[in-house]
Amino acid sequence: MAATIKDVAKKAGVAPSTVSRVIADSSRISLNTKKRVRKAMKELGYHPNINARNLAVRSSQAIGVIMPSSADKALQNPFFPEVLRGIGAFAHELEYSLYVSTGENDETTFEEVQRMVNGHRVDGLILLYSRNNDPVQQFLMEENFPFVIVGKPSKDESEITYVDNNNFKASQELAKHLIDMGHQHLGFIGGSLELTVTQERLNGFRSAIRENNLPLSDDYIVHTEFLKSGGTEAVEKLFALDHPPTGLVVSDDLMTLGVIHAIKEIGLQCPEDVSLTSFNNLYLSEITHPPLTTVDINIYQLGFQSARCLIEQTKNKEEPAKRIIVPYEIKYRSSTKPLYS
Amino acid sequence: MAATIKDVAKKAGVAPSTVSRVIADSSRISLNTKKRVRKAMKELGYHPNINARNLAVRSSQAIGVIMPSSADKALQNPFFPEVLRGIGAFAHELEYSLYVSTGENDETTFEEVQRMVNGHRVDGLILLYSRNNDPVQQFLMEENFPFVIVGKPSKDESEITYVDNNNFKASQELAKHLIDMGHQHLGFIGGSLELTVTQERLNGFRSAIRENNLPLSDDYIVHTEFLKSGGTEAVEKLFALDHPPTGLVVSDDLMTLGVIHAIKEIGLQCPEDVSLTSFNNLYLSEITHPPLTTVDINIYQLGFQSARCLIEQTKNKEEPAKRIIVPYEIKYRSSTKPLYS
DNA sequence: TTGAAAGCGCTAACAA
């Protein structure tokens, strides 16, 4: 068995509590004994047992990350490793560890959340999605358990800490960009309307259309399952219209990839026939053909800031709910062009 | 504070140890008291404190997942969420939790591993990469800490449990497929040669060339950083050759995406001018244009099996090292075509 | 079939 605090104490000729204080780098221990104790720790290859520590202080120095349930291919979105990287970066600085849930469906996800919360495995949770009537969110509210949302809460907005982009404005700006280039018929392809992120982006899109006095018809708006043949259906529907769109706002780069494929299938080209804009600025959006005009939502920051908020919150239960809006930046690339040129 | 085992005991009118036995569903407790105790647990909303339990039994019911360090964009590969999903599926069945490392560089990753191992945060680790002279692997060997590798160990192969595909054979088969379609000049684009997966795929490629008595020149083999402008350099190099390749084996779908883009830039088409084959069968490989001929390595299984092996191993320290080869399947799609047709 | 009690390794009053 590994060395314990007692072994170290004995070796250094001090009391266990002194060793404990050295670990915490307490200012009330003389430099001299600190040195002696540290030496003993080195020699014994001592490392504190985190479980024992957690038990004593009733915390866990760990945060949980809840992904959307992964039944469909949604998890194959590089968005997730990237937020995780941001979360991990901050967590690591403060020596926090990361738990992740990877539930197959809503039920198993909920079980994992319960396990984390009730078993005191984590001090707080980050939800990587936000949707209407989420049982997880409700559970956490009821338990009064610290959590932050990446995205915008569907309700209780003022009581929940969340980190988001201004998706409304970004989407508006994309649509505006297309309109400025002469496009009159714009379409929107998004994921599930249950997700608040879809709602925000759609609303922004609509608002741009309205402000520019263009006709606004629901025929130009499709919500597609991430999986469904990569947007083929969505594209078929849009381009069967009397006046097919010449510009599209798509809710996610990966989806856009499918859209590019689909429009080629029906004999059209991007950007010659259709201008495409989307969200996330995934690495792959630079290396597609054509490279995508897309909103860089700064996924890494989204993760980093959410970890920051959460850890602040777990350290101080009285910390007020806050909202952090991470700035976005539109990357103009060659998937868009003026309507006539 | 949440209810403890003592509260339950008092409420049910039994001793704490009895409650503990009920939790473990011990066969030596009468059905009657079990019922009484369970009722008390329900009423109090009792959940065992995992930290206390871990401390007592000296384990943690958690496994750690080590990603490659994430300085570059490699982590944006959907491969990772997908293995994680497989790992999580098995882990969840046995009520294990998942820790992940997301180190920025080798150093922070190593720190995270140390924290997990020395602090007893996890019972075992899964490494999601395998490369030459990996300090993490060496550390785990020295500590005699349970771990399994997804991929093939670069050394001590017979002493380490690992889960892999037959990458050699798969790669060979891809090359063979191209050769059968009349391609005489084949190129290989892979990631770092430090990774064993690259080595295996390259060797398989070479062997196919050799067996078919085609010329084998290192000029046709490029190793590119994942990041470097998405394979542009690799493509430029290959197509500056006297006899540019008409068929390519690329080590990863995401890379292939970059390659498709790059060859278009220099005025070529896939598959008309160049046939492309690659690995992983990521979701995106179905929705690119053209859809990719690629090896489905069954990422989910890779994860699932590795979790299985690891948990077996942690439960029984004497479990011998084993090797599991997950079958692959080549998906033939339209990124390949006969040389003349 | 159940209970009493010791102990897992650490922290944090309280004393000195």
Add this chain to the structure above:
DNA sequence: TTGTTAGCGCTTTCAA
């Protein structure tokens, strides 16, 4: 500045 001691919540002998 340091030591003593009593837990944190659970499991697990040993006894009954």
